[in-house]
Amino acid sequence: MMELIGEILKLMVLSGLALAGVLVILIWKKGLATKVTYLRFLVQAVSMVAIFYLFTYPVWQLIILIVIFVLPLFIGRFFCGWICPFALIMDAITLIRKTVKVRYRLLPDKLNKFLHNLRYVLFLVFLIIPVALYLLDPPSSFDTSFLLAMLLSGPFEPWRILVGPLIPLIVPWEGPLAISGVYFSYPYVQEVILYSEVVFSELIVNIIAWVFVGLTFVGSFFVRRVWCRFCPTGASIAVVNRFKGFKWAPMLHIDKDEEKCTKCGICKRVCPVQVTEVYDQKGGKITTSMCTLCTRCVEMCPYEDCLKLKMGGKTVFKSRNWLEPSTIE
Amino acid sequence: MKSQSEEKKYMPELSEKEVEELRKAITDTSQRVVAENIEKMKKADQNRPEAMNYFDEIADFAQREKEIRAAKKEGKKVIGYMCLHAPTELILAADAIPVRVNSGWYDASKLGDRIVPVEVCPMVRSTIGAKMIALSPYLELSDALISVLTCDAMTKLGEILSDYTPVWAMTVPRVKDSAQSIRLWNEEIKAIKAQIEALTGNTIKGKQLKSAIERTQKATKAFRRLQDLRKGPPVIMGRDAMLVNQTYMWDDIDRWTEKTEALCDELEKRVSQKNWVCPTDTPRVMITGTPMIWPDNWKVPTLVEEANPQGILVADELCSSERLLYDPVGVDEWSISDMLNAIGERYLMASTCPCFTSEDGNEDRINWLLTKIKDWNIQGVIYYVVRGCMLYAMEYTRVKKVLDRNNIPVYYLDTEYTREDVGQMKTRVEAFLEMLSARIDI
Numbered sequence: 001m002m003e004l005i006g007e008i009l010k011l012m013v014l015s016g017l018a019l020a021g022v023l024v025i026l027i028w029k030k031g032l033a034t035k036v037t038y039l040r041f042l043v044q045a046v047s048m049v050a051i052f053y054l055f056t057y058p059v060w061q062l063i064i065l066i067v068i069f070v071l072p073l074f075i076g077r078f079f080c081g082w083i084c085p086f087a088l089i090m091d092a093i094t095l096i097r098k099t100v101k102v103r104y105r106l107l108p109d110k111l112n113k114f115l116h117n118l119r120y121v122l123f124l125v126f127l128i129i130p131v132a133l134y135l136l137d138p139p140s141s142f143d144t145s146f147l148l149a150m151l152l153s154g155p156f157e158p159w160r161i162l163v164g165p166l167i168p169l170i171v172p173w174e175g176p177l178a179i180s181g182v183y184f185s186y187p188y189v190q191e192v193i194l195y196s197e198v199v200f201s202e203l204i205v206n207i208i209a210w211v212f213v214g215l216t217f218v219g220s221f222f223v224r225r226v227w228c229r230f231c232p233t234g235a236s237i238a239v240v241n242r243f244k245g246f247k248w249a250p251m252l253h254i255d256k257d258e259e260k261c262t263k264c265g266i267c268k269r270v271c272p273v274q275v276t277e278v279y280d281q282k283g284g285k286i287t288t289s290m291c292t293l294c295t296r297c298v299e300m301c302p303y304e305d306c307l308k309l310k311m312g313g314k315t316v317f318k319s320r321n322w323l324e325p326s327t328i329e
Numbered sequence: 330m331k332s333q334s335e336e337k338k339y340m341p342e343l344s345e346k347e348v349e350e351l352r353k354a355i356t357d358t359s360q361r362v363v364a365e366n367i368e369k370m371k372k373a374d375q376n377r378p379e380a381m382n383y384f385d386e387i388a389d390f391a392q393r394e395k396e397i398r399a400a401k402k403e404g405k406k407v408i409g410y411m412c413l414h415a416p417t418e419l420i421l422a423a424d425a426i427p428v429r430v431n432s433g434w435y436d437a438s439k440l441g442d443r444i445v446p447v448e449v450c451p452m453v454r455s456t457i458g459a460k461m462i463a464l465s466p467y468l469e470l471s472d473a474l475i476s477v478l479t480c481d482a483m484t485k486l487g488e489i490l491s492d493y494t495p496v497w498a499m500t501v502p503r504v505k506d507s508a509q510s511i512r513l514w515n516e517e518i519k520a521i522k523a524q525i526e527a528l529t530g531n532t533i534k535g536k537q538l539k540s541a542i543e544r545t546q547k548a549t550k551a552f553r554r555l556q557d558l559r560k561g562p563p564v565i566m567g568r569d570a571m572l573v574n575q576t577y578m579w580d581d582i583d584r585w586t587e588k589t590e591a592l593c594d595e596l597e598k599r600v601s602q603k604n605w606v607c608p609t610d611t612p613r614v615m616i617t618g619t620p621m622i623w624p625d626n627w628k629v630p631t632l633v634e635e636a637n638p639q640g641i642l643v644a645d646e647l648c649s650s651e652r653l654l655y656d657p658v659g660v661d662e663w664s665i666s667d668m669l670n671a672i673g674e675r676y677l678m679a680s681t682c683p684c685f686t687s688e689d690g691n692e693d694r695i696n697w698l699l700t701k702i703k704d705w706n707i708q709g710v711i712y713y714v715v716r717g718c719m720l721y722a723m724e725y726t727r728v729k730k731v732l733d734r735n736n737i738p739v740y741y742l743d744t745e746y747t748r749e750d751v752g753q754m755k756t757r758v759e760a761f762l763e764m765l766s767a768r769i770d771i
Binding site for chain 2: 098101102103104109258259260261262263264265266269270296300301302321322
């Protein structure tokens with residue numbers, strides 16, 4: 001059964017990647033610019049399958065860590081907007097919300113900024129805990145390799161925090177939730193179980209896990225991309241664009257032409273993570289570590305050439321006179 | 330709602346006979362002026378696009394008046410609005426007819442003098458005058474008016490007109506760029522929605538609102554297509570294009586879209602044939618400033634395009650023309666609350682009216698003017714202000730500084746609602762155009 005699914009998935013990955021390639025070329029020719037949201041869904045779905053496939057390799061942890069640390073150097077949080085499986089899950093929940101016509105809630109700007117900074121703290125805390133554990137129970141002699149081992153795969157496994165959001169819905173390993181031989185998981189659930197097992201009994205651990213799933217579900221139902229606001233993985237990625245010396249590094253960024261802008265406010269309203277810089281900034285490169293480069297603002301901006309997604313100085317995709325009544329729900 | 334017997338707050342008691350006499354005199358002039366202006370436009374362009382015939386017809390008020398009357402008999406309501414900040418999508422969604430009721434009659438402004446002093450904006454005085462003698466069919470047919478309190482004159486205009494028709498005022502915040510402003514404005518939009526629903530008896534549901542937004546987006550698309558065609562060498566006279574834009578204020582939106590698309594098709598053919606309306610080195614002029622309303626207040630565009638040397642209007646930044654429809658409502662999610670938010674933002678944030686202020690000095694309008702100058706290849710700007718229009722007059726200095734820096738000549742043309750100064754204005758406009766052509770030759 002698993003082999004069959006694996007084979008099917010392999011085929012899906014191949015065909016999906018080919019399709020994505022074709023679509024990217026079409027976008028390059030600016031023909032499909034009206035369907036960016038669809039394209040994003042497609043890329044996300046293909047990446048989710050690809051990540052599942054990646055997990056079947058024995059050295060997947062290493063590969064994924066390299067992917068998480070190296071890729072963002074060049075594409076920045078494009079990773080969050082277009083590849084991350086947790087984002088796909090949240091976007092799917094948003095689709096459900098849209099079909100039942102419930103209005104999303106906005107987080108207050110201050111809270112949003114606070115959460116944005118909080119994720120660096122979360123990120124650091126998870127890195128410090130293993131060291132602290134090591135210090136609390138020091139081995140007889142100081143051992144660097146032991147500390148390194150604690151950091152990477154000790155009882156606390158901090159790398160899990162980074163990989164957490166990349167866990168797709170269907171996983172190739174044995175998990176607690178299985179339906180006819182296919183194992184299901186959810187981002188971070190394994191980590192939540194792992195960490196709460198230390199203290200609580202099995203029943204409470206299960207309850208905590210389900211509460212976590214429920215909270216993120218409800219949260220992303222009412223607030224668009226709720227996890228992206230304080231995701232520690234996002235923090236590790238965004239660190240690159242956060243500091244001045246590194247601003248040259250990301251190849252992708254959003255560019256704004258001040259003179260074309262009438263400040264109609266559409267970019268601010270449609271942004272799923274409530275970035276205000278695209279609206280506030282006068283023009284030029286919009287670099288903010290909050291932006292996931294989902295390009296929804298570029299898609300919805302009604303002024304030709306006002307917003308652009310640039311890749312190493314070249315315009316990949318720009319706002320245009322979109323007035324064909326949008327088919328995107 | 331006020332009862333009829335209630336005493337009038339502003340309007341003088343005119344005897345029936347007096348009103349009749351005044352109306353007759355002014356209506357006659359009005360009809361003559363409409364015919365004259367259309368005649369002039371036809372003469373200016375011997376080879377006028379055929380699709381313009383429709384707009385000539387609709388520019389004559391009588392035909393549309395008949396249609397609206399028929400629709401009213403069937404139970405449709407008519408809602409007038411006096412400013413482009415009024416959310417027409419909501420009116421359309423409630424199955425009512427939106428018409429813009431600002432008046433452009435010169436003679437009516439003299440009647441308005443009986444109520445407000447002559448220092449007041451002549452467009453407002455003219456609207457008051459038109460109401461006194463029932464001159465404007467759209468103003469008469471309106472079951473209610475939406476008055477957006479943008480400038481001082483507009484604020485009191487609504488009050489004065491409420492002697493006759495229910496007037497719904499909408500407070501527009503003077504600072505666009507703040508969270509509390511948009512909150513207030515969104516509340517205003519919701520309140521106006523409730524009022525429209527109460528008047529028409531139709532509840533505005535998501536489906537109707539979506540269709541209204543999409544119809545308006547289609548109109549915007551046609552509208553932008555027309556303006557984009559004017560970016561190249563002149564393929565249509567500026568006055569013709571302005572008339573097309575202006576008829577949107579009272580025409581049926583779907584028919585208007587269709588006819589405008591037809592006009593654009595015709596113009597595109599002309600572009601491919603390189604069939605220009607005037608020599609391509611004619612100075613390209615943009616008008617910005619106080620709104621110009623059909624039929625009477627047509628003298629400046631006429632002067633520019635009939636002057637010697639001739640100029641061509643390729644763009645304008647008037648709220649009676651190119652600002653009417655240029656900005657679309659951008660909806661993120663088609664739920665009713667999000668649509669209302671989108672409508673609210675479109676009618677507040679996208680506007681470049683000088684009634685707004687910001688710490689960077691109404692940068693939105695300046696930027697938009699510069700974009701227009703660049704994209705439409707403008708060689709000179711006429712800053713048109715009627716006496717009494719404080720906001721546009723005061724912002725002139727700022728605009729002039731920026732345009733000087735960009736090496737674009739700008740000419741301040743101040744005038745009144747009168748035909749008497751046409752002679753001297755002609756001299757002024759011609760001197761400006763002379764200078765522009767000299768610059769082009771160099």
